[in-house]
Amino acid sequence: KNQVEQSPQSLIILEGKNCTLQCNYTVSPFSNLRWYKQDTGRGPVSLTIMTFSENTKSNGRYTATLDADTKQSSLHITASQLSDSASYICVVSQAGTALIFGKGTTLSVSS
Amino acid sequence: EAGVTQSPTHLIKTRGQQATLRCSPISGHTSVYWYQQALGLGLQFLLWYDEGEERNRGNFPPRFSGRQFPNYSSELNVNALELEDSALYLCASSLGSIIGEQFFGPGTRLTVL
Numbered sequence: 001k002n003q004v005e006q007s008p009q010s011l012i013i014l015e016g017k018n019c020t021l022q023c024n025y026t027v028s029p030f031s032n033l034r035w036y037k038q039d040t041g042r043g044p045v046s047l048t049i050m051t052f053s054e055n056t057k058s059n060g061r062y063t064a065t066l067d068a069d070t071k072q073s074s075l076h077i078t079a080s081q082l083s084d085s086a087s088y089i090c091v092v093s094q095a096g097t098a099l100i101f102g103k104g105t106t107l108s109v110s111s
Numbered sequence: 112e113a114g115v116t117q118s119p120t121h122l123i124k125t126r127g128q129q130a131t132l133r134c135s136p137i138s139g140h141t142s143v144y145w146y147q148q149a150l151g152l153g154l155q156f157l158l159w160y161d162e163g164e165e166r167n168r169g170n171f172p173p174r175f176s177g178r179q180f181p182n183y184s185s186e187l188n189v190n191a192l193e194l195e196d197s198a199l200y201l202c203a204s205s206l207g208s209i210i211g212e213q214f215f216g217p218g219t220r221l222t223v224l
Contacts, residue, residue: 004153034212036215041199041218041220042217042218043115043203043217043218044154044201045215046212046213046214089153089154091154098156098167098169099144099156099213101146101153101155104153
């Protein structure tokens with residue numbers, strides 16, 4: 001069964017700290033993996049998109065990694081800010097047919 | 112450049128009624144996607160339209176349907192509404208391939224009473 005599992009389900013960190021979110025998938029055939037940020041009540045906004053051959057991609061303070069062999073990805077957030085509080089969604093594209101969404105990790109950054 | 116727009120922002124219906132949600136993609140984008148995000152759940156893929164044709168459909172009953180117009184805007188229709196249809200419905204657009212980056216609209220919050 002094609003699935004995308006994210007962990008942790010929720011996370012609370014202090015402003016300025018780093019954190020890492022995890023994504024494991026069993027989607028096949030694999031096309032690409034995306035990380036989205038979704039603020040409460042808003043549509044998701046793309047952070048990174050990686051294909052099979054890419055293992056790291058950065059977008060400002062966000063760095064995503066991909067290990068296609070173990071089917072794992074991580075999103076690392078550096079020097080967190082209050083505005084980073086949101087849901088982070090891992091999405092895997094099943095080779096041109098569908099996107100499989102994880103349930104997301106809810107990040108809360110406190111001052 | 113204007114992003115993906117959706118209307119209405121909120122919609123309240125009662126069980127058994129029909130709901131119509133609308134989406135305008137980013138100019139130049141030919142593909143439109145519809146997703147359902149129920150409270151506490153991840154996004155569930157509903158429908159994908161490209162060049163006016165339905166390209167793929169998620170695991171939803173036939174009472175969820177839609178169409179794409181010649182200007183690439185799209186409608187999602189939900190017939191015979193049920194309480195569990197209450198959710199945030201998100202529309203996204205892309206340049207024509209499900210592999211490409213999708214840009215999301217702000218969503219329509221549907222509440223079924």
